[in-house]
Amino acid sequence: MFGLVNKGLEDMVCSQYGEATWTEIKSKAEVQIEAFISMDAYPDEITYRLVDATSAVIKMPTTDVLEAFGKYWLLFTAAEGFGSLMAMAGDNFPEFLQNLDNLHARMGLSFPELQPPSFLCSHLETASLKLHYYSERPGLTPMVVGMLKGLGEKFDTDVNIQLTASKAQGSDHQELSIAHKPKCPFKQFLHQNNN
Numbered sequence: 001m002f003g004l005v006n007k008g009l010e011d012m013v014c015s016q017y018g019e020a021t022w023t024e025i026k027s028k029a030e031v032q033i034e035a036f037i038s039m040d041a042y043p044d045e046i047t048y049r050l051v052d053a054t055s056a057v058i059k060m061p062t063t064d065v066l067e068a069f070g071k072y073w074l075l076f077t078a079a080e081g082f083g084s085l086m087a088m089a090g091d092n093f094p095e096f097l098q099n100l101d102n103l104h105a106r107m108g109l110s111f112p113e114l115q116p117p118s119f120l121c122s123h124l125e126t127a128s129l130k131l132h133y134y135s136e137r138p139g140l141t142p143m144v145v146g147m148l149k150g151l152g153e154k155f156d157t158d159v160n161i162q163l164t165a166s167k168a169q170g171s172d173h174q175e176l177s178i179a180h181k182p183k184c185p186f187k188q189f190l191h192q193n194n195n
């Protein structure tokens with residue numbers, strides 16, 4: 001994956017546990033790269049090894065590390081200058097989810113080797129939808145859940161997420177059924193009209 005992803009994990013660990021912990025994680029993962037370069041592509045295996053080592057060193061289940069990272073990713077990418085990309089993707093939670101492929105396609109303009117996931121929305125109702133997540137990469141659904149929870153916070157929206165079909169059960173993708181409700185519809189209205 002692109003160095004940006006590994007840098008995001010590093011940033012999360014360093015901000016919460018300090019640089020010494022990150023050094024320990026890299027050593028446990030047998031990653032000798034001194035500094036990741038955002039725009040360089042690294043083998044996926046490096047990211048998986050770093051996530052596993054983070055889980056072992058901070059004593060947190062891998063799924064929780066991935067979920068925390070998913071939430072952190074939204075703050076990190078905004079701080080790294082991708083805030084306008086996020087802003088273009090939508091003014092509310094369901095709209096944003098329908099633009100995830102557009103967001104990654106725009107990202108692909110700067111990162112030509114990007115291998116982004118793909119997301120499709122179906123069963124769009126006022127307060128619920130199904131999000132279909134397609135990826136060649138295994139095991140990253142908790143990261144998606146973290147991102148969805150982070151988006152819920154960003155849009156002041158309560159979200160409830162259930163995994164309703166998965167590759168483990170024979171499907172060709174992950175299906176998440178999501179209920180969403182703005183915490184304060186009036187605030188949401190103001191947010192939409194101020195941006």
Ligand code: HEM
Pocket residue numbers: 001002004005074077078082083085086100103104107111113114115116117134135136137140143144147148151
């Ligand atoms: C401005 C915000 C975002 C940026 C800049 C961004 C960019 C990226 C980049 C660079 C990768 C690595 C792909 C590669 O190395 O080939 C990636 C992967 C990924 N992105 Fe995004 N992304 C953003 C928001 C989101 C959101 C909101 C979601 C979902 C709710 C999402 C879901 C994913 C997932 C699940 C992956 C892991 C790769 C996979 O599943 O195959 N991203 N994204």
